[in-house]
Amino acid sequence: MSDTAILQASGIGKRYAGVAALHDVQLTLRAGEVHALMGQNGAGKSTLIKVLTGVVAPDDGTIALVGEPIAPRSPADAQRLGISTVYQEVNLCPNLSVAENICAGRFARRRWTRTIHWSRVHEEAAAIMRRLDLDIDVTRSLSSYPVAIQQMVAIARAVSVSARVLILDEPTSSLDEDEVRQLFAVMRTLREQGMAILFVTHFLDQVYAICDRITVLRNGGFVGEYRTSELPQAALISAMVGREFALTGTDRQAVPTGEAAPLLTAQGLGRRGGVWPTDLQIRRGEVLGLGGLLGSGRTELARLLFGLDPADAGVIAIDGDERRWRAPAEAIAHGIALCPEERKTEGIVAELSVRENIVLALQARLGLRRYLSRAQQNEIAQRFVELLGIKTASIETPVGLLSGGNQQKVVLARWLVTEPRLLMLDEPTRGIDIAAKQEIMSEILKLARQGMAVLFISAEIDELVRVCDRIAVMRERRKAGELVGGSSEHAVLDLIAGTA
Amino acid sequence: MSAPLPLTAPAPRPTMPRWRALLLFDSKYTPLAITIALFVSMTVAGGIVYDGLLQPQIFLNLFVDNAFLLIVAVGMTFVILTGGIDLSVGSVIALTTVVSAVLVEHHGWNPWLVMPLMLLMGAAFGGAMGLLIQRFRLQPFVVTLGGMFLARGISFLISVDSISITNPVYMSIAEARLSLGGGCSLSVGALLSIGVLLAGIWLAHATAFGRSIYALGGSEASARLMGLPVAATQIGVYALSGACSALAGIVYTFYMLSGYSLHAQGLELDAIAAVVVGGTLLTGGSGYLVGTLFGVLILGLIQTIITIDGTLSSWWTKIVIGGLLFLFCLLQRLFAGLRRTRV
Known part of the structure; x- marks a missing residue:
């Protein structure tokens, strides 16, 4: 864990039709760290991600990548700068092979004919998958693999374009526990390789299982940045909802249903x-x-x-x-x-x-x-x-x-x-x-x-x-x-x- | 998830070989295999019933008589792979024959100039439709339906009557045959169609353009996010189909030696049928040109069998094709369902 800030967003503000969706938000992602972005629905998580990935432009604030100010204009632009995103729904082509999904847009070509050099494409793709400790047949179509693997392929594509920042937007919502474990293994591997990872999820236990730091947003505002080890779950929840919050004990009255018809x-x-x-x-x-x-x-x-x-x-x-x-x-x-x-x-x-x-x-x-x-x-x-x-x-x-x-x-x-x-x-x-x-x-x-x-x-x-x-x-x-x-x-x- | 997780990633997981065992034969080839099996069994069954069917020249004639259909179907396959459709192909053939005939016969243009000009015209016509579809997010069905009426209408405007072609270049190309020995031969049109097929297979599998077509058919939104040239690919595919139609029109003039605005009526539907019977999904993203070849051959074979039999009405062709289309659509639904449950 180092303290080198890779991505630094400060004072980010965004208004939609006069309503502030984000107001003076800070986010710092460091190399070799998994950083959780937490907040309730409407807290501004998606807007912040949209700002970082160039889907929308912020009204206020600056984003700096390794000290250089950047202003991504589109997801493709952000990716060129080194910010890759994997979304909740797998955004790949299920009909293409795993290798194609990883390499599409920058296939290795043969020198004279400029045609696709398939054996090199397959080698490259397999090498990238191995970087994530995944050994699968990259020539098979993506749809022949379970969603979890598809998600890993999306990550493989995202990190293969010399990414320094990886944004994972609720990647676990359609995965079962075993698959989440696999995903975490991949995230750990990437973290060891020095990637800065922003992890957005609703599952608190996952945050505590993998994240080093947590940034909490509430109602479009910045609540704070914490080290996971220093923020107990109850404190995190009250930071998110802005009030003391009891997780257990809904006031369920025992209903005498036994006799009801x-x-x-x-x-x-x-x-x-x-x-x-x-x-x-x-x-x-x-x-x-x-x-x-x-x-x-x-x-x-x-x-x-x-x-x-x-x-x-x-x-x-x-x-x-x-x-x-x-x-x-x-x-x-x-x-x-x-x-x-x-x-x-x-x-x-x-x-x-x-x-x-x-x-x-x-x-x-x-x-x-x-x-x-x-x-x-x-x-x-x-x-x-x-x-x-x-x-x-x-x-x-x-x-x-x-x-x-x-x-x-x-x-x-x-x-x-x-x-x-x-x-x-x-x-x-x-x-x-x-x-x-x-x-x-x-x-x-x-x-x-x-x-x-x-x-x-x-x-x-x-x-x-x-x-x-x-x-x-x-x-x-x-x-x-x-x-x-x-x-x-x-x-x-x-x-x-x-x-x- | 609160249990401590291993800090090292697990080595290649033991679950992998199970999928490999389950999917020894990649299901994406199943429709293609069915098409080829259908063609082979039809040929064998036909050969048993009708003595004349298994002669080599009869087989070669499938290419000679369906050269223009194969060329159009190659272009159509690309369009359908992107999830689109091109209804204008038959009319573009008619337009090509009429314009060629008028330029060569009435205005005395050099055929070697007219032919490339026709290809350009077809590509421009298709490209313009592609531009409308891409730029204004219009339905390919409606745009190419408009193109179909437009091209047919223009050919009527140019000439209502059939114009027969007597130009020596056209005559000699029409008569030229490549001898394959044993009294078997192929026409220029057939050779061109095979060339187009091979070029199409190369384009589909060895070039970035071809792979973008498949990506576009798989998921347009994903292709866009992957940074693929979605707009250029979509326009390019319709331009390609237009150029294929024009080339088919040129081959058609060799075949018929006339320019007529009623030529190739309904051919777009034959081409679509050949593509679907060839195992390409109408929803895009899945299919092979080899399948399209066998789709065309199956359509040709049905016609040949009916001709050899001599007692069957030619409408049986339509009935069998209709039945096959239903069958293949059902099969496609079945495969789509199977694939979904696996994921």
Whole structure:
């Protein structure tokens, strides 16, 4: 760990339409260090990254690279200067080979014909991958490798262009624990080679596992730069949210759900290639957690309950009456709502406004003949924006411009408007920050107390334990078991891992 | 993640060989393999039923009779690889035949000047469409549909009637044959088409332009972020397709010895069919020119079989091609699905 500053940004300010997105922000990246950039949604992390990578120009402040002032005008320009970025979604071409993805744009050429010298390209690519301690066949197409490897290839490309600064923008959000470990190994290797790495993530434990320093932003302002070893987790959280913050102990009241009549009962519900026949019961006013690893069948089960995929075994009973969904519309008509996992592709309509997104499901349910007047729409949208604390300039702002957590709240609002009897939330807190997470979870609990049944799907065990009245755990596409709420995280983990 | 992590990176992980074992045959070649297998089995089955089919000259005639289709299909493959489409190719062929005929027959221009001029015209026409598509973010389908009407309309404007070509240069090229021994021969058009195919394969796999085409088809946003010349590639691909159409038009004049505004009607659809049957994905980024060659040969073979049989209506060609297209689209969906579940 040295103290040589590679990249120094000082006094950075940026205003969008008069609203300050960044104000007097400092960031110093040093050679051979992993530096975490922390902050809630809307704290200004993405704007700062956009400034550093030349996507937007700052209104105030200076950026210096090894003492020289720079002003990158585009991501390509920033890359030429030595600042490479790897984004959350892998920005490579899945149809090309790994080697091509690494070397595209600067292929080794044969001397006379100027054609691509493939054997040299493959050698170069393999050498770059080996620098990251990865020994894979670089001639295979990128799509034949798992997302984690694709991410490493993106990093390989980023560092191969003589980068001195590497920005990793939430690279771990789609990786499982093992893959995160691999990524960290790569980051350590690069750190030893003297790279300055800026690591943006929502996962606190990852910050403590790999980062040397932390810069915290809040509401577009600079809160401070800390050494990780000197900043306990609780202090980091209060720096981020600006108030003392209790991580545990949501005020969950024990709801006497044991006697409540079941709202939905699934018996032997299954689908070939999806989930094995599964029994599940959800009672009124209950938060039922659904845990398990990625791919354990959590999402698939929710899709069956919602009628998105037809079940080829078993029955669903609502209030004791057997039902068979031919389409989600039928499930919706019975008061079931599903908040899907992929917010961007299945949840929001990015181009439509907050208001339009919120009334979408209600209008669909009412049908076109009972058109909601503009005044009614405004009233509904305004109410939910306030209720859920959605941070938006106005209800006419396109949802695509909102931060991740606020987009998720819009999706939640859309289904709450329809006043469902059973709300299924598939990873509602994925990729959003702690405060938004906490707000959404307390919102969920409030709804349950009013009598709504909630199916809460989450990969995060502590969340399940804290919020749910009962927890069903999926493993290898079957239900591994059920636990009562408040069970220890260890018990849940045992069920998930199958070591119970 | 709170457990202490090893500070040294793990050596080559033991999981790698498992994928290698799973993917011994890279799935990107599957559509190509299916196309070739289809052609071989059709040839064998046809050869068993019809005695005349397996003669070498019949096979060579597939190239002679479909030379212009192969040339157009090569250009079309590049366009489709970028995720676009070019509907103007048939009309550009017609325009080329009419303009060539008028210049050579009515104005007495030197054929050796007219031919390169036609190539330039085709490239400029395609390039202009590419510019519209790239610069103004227009749909390739609509722009090239406009180009299709425009080129066909201009050729009618120039001449409504068929103009027969009697120029000695055209006549001698049309009659010229390269003898391959054993009474087998190839026409100039067929040789040109094979040349275009080889040049296309070289362009696709050995040049940066070719790789940019694949990158563009894979993900335009990524290609842009990688700093590849996205705009130039997109315009270049339509210019290339335009030039291929013009060359196909020249070959067409050798084949028909006339310039006529009704020539090559619907050829764009045959070319698209050949490309799709050849295993190229319409969404772009995946496909091979070798596949396109076999796509053209399959289309030609169906026609040949129907001709040899003599009792089948020629509409059977369309019916079989239609069936094959459905089949290949289904297969493509299947592969796309398989690939997605693996990732």
